[in-house]
Amino acid sequence: MGKAVRHVFWAVVLVACALTSWRPALRLFYPFPYAGIVENAAAAYELDPLLLAAIMRTESRYNPEAVSPRGARGLMQIMPDTATWAAENIPLPDFGLDELDDPTVNVTIAAWYFRFLLDHFHGRVAVSLAAYNAGPGTVQGWLETGVWSGALREVEAIPYGETREYVRRVVQAYRLYRRLYSSSHQGHQGLLQ
Template sequence: MNKLKRTVIRKRVLLPLFAIVLVLVLFNARWLSLIYPIEYRDEIRAHASNYEVDPYLIASIIRVETNYQPSMESKKGALGLMQLMPDTATWAMEKAHLKDVTLDSVKHDVEPNIELGSWYINNLMQQFGGNEVAVIAAYNAGPGKVKNWIKNGQWDGTLEDAKDIPYGETRHYVQRVLYYYKQYTKLYDRF
């Protein structure tokens, strides 16, 4: 067999074999979990369960808000891992009767931040009748604004019409949170 024929045979055999191995490696859940990690799983799981909120939703919001970097403060003053605004955090602490949680702990500590954020998401779920898309929008823009958009017919609260969300930042936020939600639910069988 001449050298040219061996080269052609190698390419016909090795190239598809290499492609199969590459696909298996790249689309393996363990490999993809390095690209889409979920940190603070125990805290998210505990508070999601306590407040009856989807843990993947909490993880997706955290990913978009801070990429799991605690102690962050936004230019607008949002605090900690879940980027809660101080007024919202203070209101939520009073409503949830979380006496041991302070604004300082919400800003600097993972546990109280996730607890308060989970409580707040549960509250939004109640306000929006379980509509997760509207909840995500309200988490970003505020529930009053989202209620007005829906009431005034600017947006119907659905994913299909998310293009009608009046704020570009909120529209993009909803899309990003739902993107990570989809990735997490595909990658992780259970939380």
């Protein structure tokens, strides 16, 4: 029964898209919640806010109280050790792990950390996304041993299935966010060209 309901649901979505402009219909599935917070953090760390939105969608589906089985928390699913380290470097005085449930704090830490990864990996977005998921040391090892070149077109070479799928999902979401919201974010030409 569940499969039939899903098919009917998607049929209704497709009809709605056909009868109306596709953009408003797709924005239901790819909203931009916390836009002000995301845009402020993106500006502070020179990131595309739409990429941060894509990461947020993939990580938590916009749930500020999300907690992964591994302990990652908040909208951007930050690990506690990473959050503590980032908070010291930002700096966020008197930071406590409970603040990871605060969207502003969570997105700020994630934006700082993603900027750190981009700088560390010389602006390579796919590599930085993989590192956001699997950890920079792990990804550095893949690059150094030639397991993965770091190219988006060679994402199949990523040894961790979860990370491979994560990079694909964020990239897909980012491309959709760019199509849906790029008129309001003209400053970025797209990072995955």
